[in-house]
Structure formats: structure tokens, C-alpha cells
Amino acid sequence: MNILVCIKQVPETTDVKINPETNTLVREGVASIVNPFDMYAVEQALKLRDQYGGKVHVITMGPPQAEQALKETVELGADEIHHVCDRAFAGSDTWATGWTLAAAIRKIGEPEPIDLVICGKQAIDGDTAQVGPGVAEFLDWPFIGYIRKVCEFKDGRLRVERASDFGHDVLETPLPAVITVLKEIGEPRLPSLKGKMRAKKIKAPMLTAAALGLQDKDLGLKGSPTVVSKIFSPPKRESHAEFLSGTPEQIADQLHGRLKEAMIL
Numbered sequence: 001m002n003i004l005v006c007i008k009q010v011p012e013t014t015d016v017k018i019n020p021e022t023n024t025l026v027r028e029g030v031a032s033i034v035n036p037f038d039m040y041a042v043e044q045a046l047k048l049r050d051q052y053g054g055k056v057h058v059i060t061m062g063p064p065q066a067e068q069a070l071k072e073t074v075e076l077g078a079d080e081i082h083h084v085c086d087r088a089f090a091g092s093d094t095w096a097t098g099w100t101l102a103a104a105i106r107k108i109g110e111p112e113p114i115d116l117v118i119c120g121k122q123a124i125d126g127d128t129a130q131v132g133p134g135v136a137e138f139l140d141w142p143f144i145g146y147i148r149k150v151c152e153f154k155d156g157r158l159r160v161e162r163a164s165d166f167g168h169d170v171l172e173t174p175l176p177a178v179i180t181v182l183k184e185i186g187e188p189r190l191p192s193l194k195g196k197m198r199a200k201k202i203k204a205p206m207l208t209a210a211a212l213g214l215q216d217k218d219l220g221l222k223g224s225p226t227v228v229s230k231i232f233s234p235p236k237r238e239s240h241a242e243f244l245s246g247t248p249e250q251i252a253d254q255l256h257g258r259l260k261e262a263m264i265l
Helices: 036-052 064-076 094-108 131-139 193-201 248-261
Strands: 002-007 009-011 032-034 055-061 080-084 116-120 143-154 157-164 167-174 177-181
Touching (some): 002 064, 002 094, 002 131, 009 064, 036 055, 036 064, 036 177, 080 094, 094 131
Parallel strands (some): 002 055
């Protein structure tokens, strides 16, 4: 089974800076980490490979510094890494990101077709949960989201448990497919010494727009149908507190009077 995991490098700090011209995140010079939800996707991919054989590919789309995120997955046991990196991709919304990643997945799968794409449920910076299903749409593959457990892979089909408001659903899909996973899927493993040594030497091949055969008009800000027109902090809410004194009965009477005055009662 050839599995590909999509990861994203996200800002580690809550002090996020916004480019005033493009209204996009400024990532250069900001401390970054691998999106925590994506680490659960990596763990699930490694478990499936260990059980059924095959390879685990990891891909990310981002600036040059995002290669470090890929190396962290090599420390955990990923087989191959791929870096989608080009100035033409800057400012991509979820639509343009899904389009670009789908093109990269097709490219990676040319020698050995990808059977399964796994993503974390969402990124902690955008919180949209749209890229995973977007990739599935552009690949024209089946999609199942919010998976809490992978039950079985047999005869080219994957059986999973999908979390729901009332418990879970058991679903089955043919491969190739795209899935997004929850943290209940399993705690990410720790890096190994062998993995750390390999990560120091490995270099992620760069997948540029030209390498993927993509046109600038379909990429980055130019290829993004959604636009952030304005970014602002919500106004601070004024609050007022009043402490009531007296016996419990007196406080209850005072509270009753206040509620009547406010026409709540």
C-alpha cells in the first residue's frame, strides 16, 4: 500500500503577523511547528505501512523553511518526502491549495500509484478543514472525514469508523481514496535514532509550478476564488460586575429585584 500524508507547517506562536497588502499570514521569520493534527495522520500512515507493507510519502506545500517539517516525519519513519515550493503558490486559499496538492499527488504517483491520502482533520492556523476534501474532489477520489479508527484493509477496500454526533458510523470505501483523521486515531510515536540520522541526510525534491505543469493563473492569489478583504480585531467588550451582600435570603431578594428591573423576569 502506497500512502501519502499531507502536512502543513504552521506558526507556533499566537502572535501572528498579517501582510497588510495581501491580507495573508507572514510566515518568514516566525517559529513554526508541524500542524499537530497532521502528526496523527502520519502515525496512521506508518501503522498501515507496518501492517500491510508499502511506502509512506509525506508532502507539504510552503516556503523553503517548511522542509524542516518534512524532516520531522522522516525521524518518525516516513519513507519519502516531497516539497511543493514556488513563489507562485504564495497566498493560496484552500481551493488553490487543494488544486496544487492534487497535481503534486498525481506527479508523485506516476511511477507507483498512490493508494491512500491521509490528512489531519484541519490546520490550527486556518481551521477550515477544507483542504482534505478539496484534494479528494480534484483527484475525483472517494472521501471520508473525521475518522477515529481504521478497522481493516482488504481486497482493495478500507473499512473505517467515522465519528458522529451520536457515536460513530462504520464505512467502507474502495481505494484510491482520501481520508482525514482525528486525534483518537492513535498517539504519534516518538522519533527514533535511526530516523534522526536519516533525516539529517535526506533532501526533499522541490516540486515547482513548472515541474507540476501548472499555469500561474491557477495558482496562489491569482488562482484563489476567495479573498480576504479586511482583517480586524473585534472591539473589546465592556463588562460590569456588582457584588451583592447580606444573608442568602437578602441576596436572593436583591437578585430578583435586579432581574425584574432588567425585564428578564
